[in-house]
Amino acid sequence: YQGCMAQIFFFHFLGGAMLFFLSVMAYDRLVAISRPLHYGYHHEHSALCGAGGGCLVGGFIHSITQLALMLPLPFCGPNVLDNFYCDVPQVLRLACTDTSLLEFLMICNSGMLDVIWFLLLLTSYSVILVMLRFHSGQARRKAASTCITHIVVMSMVFIPSIYLYARPFTPFSMDKAVSISHTVMTPML
DSSP states (O other): OHHHHHHHHHHHHHHHHHHHHHHHHHHHHHHHHHOGGGHHHHTSHHHHHHHHHHHHHHHHHHHHHHHHHHTTOOBOSOOOOSSSSOOHHHHHHHBSSOOHHHHHHHIIIIIIHHHHHHHHHHHHHHHHHHHGGGSOHHHHHHHHHHHHHHHHHHHHHHHHHHHHHSSOOOOOTTHHHHHHIIIIIHHHO
């Protein structure tokens, strides 16, 4: 039980920090393209440390929220998870009580956060790509290449996460494959 909760904590802590880090990267690209004179200010040591610390704090708050909702649950009966690692949907299925409200709160904490964040990031990259029309050809190609690469990485991170957390926690046959791509394949790239 403790090992499973520790795994959930670190998984969501690092996943949340990565989500916020992708946001900082998107903001960095937006400032570099839309306000190039302000770019030096955003690259001061204190600003970079603050952004990195903010990413870690955001991941910590997200993870602690998950654990605070799960720790009071009573668990009884079989303790076999139908997945390769401990995660919120599988652990909630093991609880000996009605978890529908808790499931809704988890969907709001993880799923809707992923959906909203993904749409905001796609919007910011759309703004960047529109602003690139006013730059020279070579600068436009270089910035567009970077933005498109970031969009691909964001999609590889967010789409499996949205699939896993932005829906009711009923099991589907694709869950294991999506969880492997989300936890193993994406970080290796």
